[in-house]
Amino acid sequence: MNPKLLLLPLLGACLVAVSSPSPAAADAPAPLASVAVASGAASHSASYDGVVEAVRQTAIAAQVPGAVVAVLVRAGERVKAGQVLLRLDARAAEQQAAAAGAQAQAAQALQDAATKEFERQKQLFQKNYISEAALDRAESQYKTARAQAAAQLASAGAMRTESGFYTVKAPYDGVVSEVSVVLGDMALPGRPLVTVHDPAALRVVASVPQTATPTSDSKPLAEVPGLAPARIVPLRWQALPALDAATHTVQLRLDLPTGTAAAPGMFARVWLPGGAAGAARVVVPAKSVVRRAELTAVYVIGADGRPLLRQVRLGTPNGDAVEVLAGLAAGERVALDPQAAARVR
Known part of the structure; x- marks a missing residue:
């Protein structure tokens, strides 16, 4: 047999023994600093998790049912008080308002005629041309026509007011947080259509244990991570008088200064003095x-x-x-x- 063929297995075993690291060396990670x-x-303070919320946030709902025919705002858009946000289909309501207005005009015309007739009857009665009973009948017809005209005018006003419910407007200057409907959706009374909040009035709300409820002379601070300064001195703060019976916590509300670049829903903290020294x-x-x-x-x-x-x-x-x-x-x-x-x- 060729001697070179006998040396090949031995040479391969030596190469494996030299090149293969030990299992301990392979598993050992590189040292880290x-x-x-x-x-x-x-420190002499303790923190509690909270959230930023708007002091004024309104979920605007429809007062009457109707199909959404126009959505005029988008989420994140600033709006002014009285600005139209969306419209509902008001054709039937407008026709009813027009009919009520026509009935009010007819009642007003009857009142005018009854007024003139009553004036003539009074003149005839003063000259003893008619009896007192005839004058009483004329006065009764006049009062009836006046009452009917007032009722028709009130009904027409109610119809006009109801037709205005089909136009949804912003209650105050603010920012649109959410638009919950699209074209063609059916609006129902009580169903939120648009949510608006006032970005100029924000606060941090946190629940703290009843044992940590601050006193009137305490100075709690607010923190919104990512915003400067790190600790915000609130304009005012309030501890709600009622506690949560399940968690035995009290809700703290810290009003943020005007112009704080926060948004409702952001994570926040409330810092209270009195940590264990x-x-x-x-x-x-x-x-x-x-x-x-x-x-x-x-x-x-x-x-x-x-x-x-x-x-x-x-x-x-x-x-x-x-x-x-x-x-x-x-x-x-x-x-x-x-x-x-x-x-x-």
Whole structure:
């Protein structure tokens, strides 16, 4: 047998032994720069989740049934008080109003004729040409015609008012939040057609435990993430007198200053003084925080050295550090470079 053929299997085994890394070396991730979660003294305030809402927000509904024949606004459009938002099919109502107006004119003509006849009867009675009974009949006909004319005029006015219900107008200056109908939809009394809110009057609403209800001399602050300043001093605040029996919380309302660039539905926080002094708090470097859409998280280094993305709830930033209200414990390690940690598999 050729000696070269005997050496080939041995040479292949040596190459495999040299080129194949050990399983431990293959599983070990590249070292990441990390820092231990620090623990420090807590601030003298506590935060509670809330939401931004409009002080004036109106869901405009139709007062009468009818098909939508014109939609004149879109969501996000600014409108003025009295501006027409949409129209309903009012042909039948307009015809009824015209008929009622014609009946009112006929009743007015009968009243005029009865008035003149009564005046003539009074002159004849003064000259003793007619009896008192004839004068009484003329007066009765006059009063009847006057009452009938008043009733017809009131009916015509009601018809004209009802025909105006087929035109939906803005109750005040504001922004269209939502248009709930399209052409051809059937509007029914009580069904919202357009939602309008006043962007100049906004507030933050939050529910806080009854044990944390602020006193009259407290100074709560509002925060809307992404807006400056970080802490907003409200124009005024109010704690509703009634509590939720299921959650034992009280609703706080903080009116935002005019011109705050917020929108109804945005996430917000309410900060109340009175946090426990000296209580431990958790802080991490601000550059270790990952923000992806609505997710706020950090990469926590596990026992095997691999980073694991974990959602956290952040508190107040302080320079290059930020407080973590929930999601981390003191002593855990977080990756300083989230991008490098995301590439580790």
